[in-house]
Amino acid sequence: xxxxRKAEFWIATGFYLLVVVAVLFPFxxxxxxxxxxxxxxxxxxxxxxxxVFIHVLLPKLTIATFSYFAFLIVNNWVVPSxxxxxxxxxxxxxxxxxxxxxxxxxxxxxxxxxxxxxGYKEMHAFHVACARRALGATLVCAIAYAFYYAxxxxxxxxxxxxxxxxxxxxxxxxxxVLFFLVWIVSLVMVSQDNNGTxxxxxxxxxxxxxxxxxxxxxxxxxxxxxxxxxxxxxWRNLLITIMLSCGLTIFMVGISxxxxxxxxxxxxxxxxEVMFVFPIAWWLSKLRSKQKDEVLVLEKALxxxxxxxxxxxxxxxxHFLFNALNTLYGTALQENAPRTSEGVQKLGDMMRFMLxxxxxxxxxxxxxxxxxxNYIALxxxxxxxxxxxxxxxxITEDECxxxxxxxxxxxxxxxxxxxxxxxxxxxxxxVSLSCDxxxxxxxxxxxxxxxxxxDPEKTSLGIGLNNVKNRLALLYPRxxxxxxxxxxxxxxxxxxxxxxx
Numbered sequence: 001x002x003x004x005r006k007a008e009f010w011i012a013t014g015f016y017l018l019v020v021v022a023v024l025f026p027f028x029x030x031x032x033x034x035x036x037x038x039x040x041x042x043x044x045x046x047x048x049x050x051x052v053f054i055h056v057l058l059p060k061l062t063i064a065t066f067s068y069f070a071f072l073i074v075n076n077w078v079v080p081s082x083x084x085x086x087x088x089x090x091x092x093x094x095x096x097x098x099x100x101x102x103x104x105x106x107x108x109x110x111x112x113x114x115x116x117x118x119g120y121k122e123m124h125a126f127h128v129a130c131a132r133r134a135l136g137a138t139l140v141c142a143i144a145y146a147f148y149y150a151x152x153x154x155x156x157x158x159x160x161x162x163x164x165x166x167x168x169x170x171x172x173x174x175x176x177v178l179f180f181l182v183w184i185v186s187l188v189m190v191s192q193d194n195n196g197t198x199x200x201x202x203x204x205x206x207x208x209x210x211x212x213x214x215x216x217x218x219x220x221x222x223x224x225x226x227x228x229x230x231x232x233x234x235w236r237n238l239l240i241t242i243m244l245s246c247g248l249t250i251f252m253v254g255i256s257x258x259x260x261x262x263x264x265x266x267x268x269x270x271x272x273e274v275m276f277v278f279p280i281a282w283w284l285s286k287l288r289s290k291q292k293d294e295v296l297v298l299e300k301a302l303x304x305x306x307x308x309x310x311x312x313x314x315x316x317x318x319h320f321l322f323n324a325l326n327t328l329y330g331t332a333l334q335e336n337a338p339r340t341s342e343g344v345q346k347l348g349d350m351m352r353f354m355l356x357x358x359x360x361x362x363x364x365x366x367x368x369x370x371x372x373x374n375y376i377a378l379x380x381x382x383x384x385x386x387x388x389x390x391x392x393x394x395i396t397e398d399e400c401x402x403x404x405x406x407x408x409x410x411x412x413x414x415x416x417x418x419x420x421x422x423x424x425x426x427x428x429x430x431v432s433l434s435c436d437x438x439x440x441x442x443x444x445x446x447x448x449x450x451x452x453x454x455d456p457e458k459t460s461l462g463i464g465l466n467n468v469k470n471r472l473a474l475l476y477p478r479x480x481x482x483x484x485x486x487x488x489x490x491x492x493x494x495x496x497x498x499x500x501x
Contacts, residue, residue, distance in 0.1 A: 005076055012075075015184075016068040022188045023060045048115065059109035067141060070102040074145065099142050107134035173217070175284060179210050204252040205269060209277050212245040216281035225289040238278065246270050296474070346378045353406075362403040365440065369395060369433065372413055376431070379417050389421060390428040400435040402499045405475050409433075411468045412444040412493045419491060420446025440497040448491050472497075 043050035074095055082091030110130040155163075183206035190199045220237045223229040229237075249269050353371045376393060383389045416429045425447075432443040472480050472495075479498040486492070 005080065009072065009076060012068060012071055016064060018185060018188050019064045020061065022191070023057060023064070025189075043115070055112055055115060059113035062109040063106050063137070066102050066105045070098045070141070071145065073098045075149075079149070099138055102141065103134050103138040106137050107131050110134055173284070173288075175280070176210070176214065176217075179206075179213065183207070183210065201253055201265070204249050205272070208245045208249040208252075209272065212241060212273055212277050213281050215241055215245075216278055217285050221282055221285035222289060225286055242270070242273060245273065296477075346374045346381075350374050350378070360406060363406045365400050365402050365404045365435070366397070368404055368406060368409055369397070369400070371407075372409060372431070372433075375410060375413060379421075383421060383423070386423060388426045389423075392428075392430045394430070394432040396434040398435070399437060400433070400440070402435060402440055404440065404497070404499075405471065408468060408471065408475075409442055409495075411465050412442070412495070415465050415493075416444045416446035416491070419448055422447075422449040425449055438499055440495075440499060442493075442495040442497075444493040446491050448486065448489055 039056060040050040040052075043055065078091055078094045078098065082088075082094065107127075107130050110133050111127070114130060114133070183202070186202050186206065187199065190202055216238075220234065220241060224231075224234045246266065246269050250266050253265065350371060353367070353374075373393070373395075376391065380391060383391075413431055416431070420429050421427050427447045427449070428445075429447075430443070430445040432441075432445075434441045469482065472482060476497055479500070481494075481496040483494040484492070
């Protein structure tokens with residue numbers, strides 16, 4: 001929240017400086033009479049001297065300055081320090097004082113701004129008229145701030161967490177920010193010319209142009225660039241977007257300002273969308289889509305290389321090799337040849353797989369299954385003498401001719417053996433794999449045993465488990481479903497992979 005208030009401060013300061021520039025710029029550019037002819041004429045008709053600084057610049061700058069300070073006082077001091085902490089007895093009077101100060105100086109500014117109305121029979125009547133105008137302006141400011149704070153409260157209460165989770169703010173592109181700034185600057189500049197029709201036109205046209213760009217950039221063009229939609233759906237979506245945006249723009253401009261040429265207005269709005277908004281959205285969307293594809297390819301390559309390196313490091317390390325050698329050594333003490341040779345053969349097949357198949361982008365699922373079976377067979381040798389350990393492998397190879405990224409399933413099996421086997425307690429592991437025409441279904445289900453407090457791997461998720469999640473996200477985006485559930489005694493993994501042949 002503190003960062004947000006700092007952002008509010010700088011945005012309010014920037015907007016205030018923009019208003020000051022908008023007020024001073026016409027006079028610095030074209031002379032002091034620029035844009036004030038009708039005001040000067042009104043003063044002259046009432047036999048009064050007109051001074052552009054006293055009757056135009058000073059009132060506008062006074063109102064802008066005290067509006068700026070009132071916002072800072074209320075938003076950055078009173079609200080966070082008093083009202084949000086429920087110190088209403090101090091906070092409410094301070095809010096009233098801040099807006100009261102704004103009302104006072106706005107009324108003074110209006111006495112200079114509408115000085116030509118001094119023709120009232122009584123000075124008191126003139127002051128009352130200025131006070132009414134100032135009160136109306138102050139109430140508008142107060143209501144606008146209350147509306148703004150309500151929106152901010154609703155955002156932080158209901159949307160902020162979702163925005164952060166989905167990185168919404170990071171998805172707002174530079175061009176959207178630039179369009180918004182150009183729109184705001186145009187509104188402030190036009191507001192100084194007292195041209196209500198032009199102000200309304202820019203207000204609603206700019207707003208709906210930005211909305212149209214966002215819809216086209218994020219929702220209409222990306223599915224087409226990614227080949228999820230064809231030309232027919234694209235033209236349909238574009239037509240709907242044009243009809244809604246142009247219709248709403250013309251409607252809002254029509255009810256807010258008097259225009260004698262609505263046909264020309266509609267043509268200008270439509271021309272702007274077709275000639276500028278949609279082409280820019282199309283080009284930038286295609287450019288970003290191409291960049292994302294390139295980044296995804298690089299991430300896949302990097303993720304695959306990192307995953308392979310991490311996996312090889314995790315496999316070919318003293319812990320794994322010593323376990324394997326101890327297993328073979330124990331077997332050799334019990335039997336001279338058969339089981340020992342079997343273990344050596346399984347280990348050799350596994351090492352051969354890691355050195356050769358693991359470097360490919362995709363391999364046959366049967367080779368991945370063969371590696372799993374060798375790994376499980378090697379582990380069986382270690383626990384063969386324990387009757388309290390049950391291992392079940394259910395592999396249905398019907399329709400399992402799909403390609404798959406190597407080393408994608410083994411981390412789940414390793415995790416099951418690592419956390420599911422206890423030589424002192426009853427343990428079980430169930431591994432299942434099946435396929436249909438377009439999917440691979442894999443399950444790993446095992447018991448869980450309480451680790452000793454001094455066990456360095458007590459809180460570990462297992463070798464490669466986090467790594468395989470990242471690989472799945474890179475290799476099968478939106479085409480996999482990974483479900484992991486754990487209780488005090490059981491651990492269950494279900495993985496579904498959608499295969500595109």
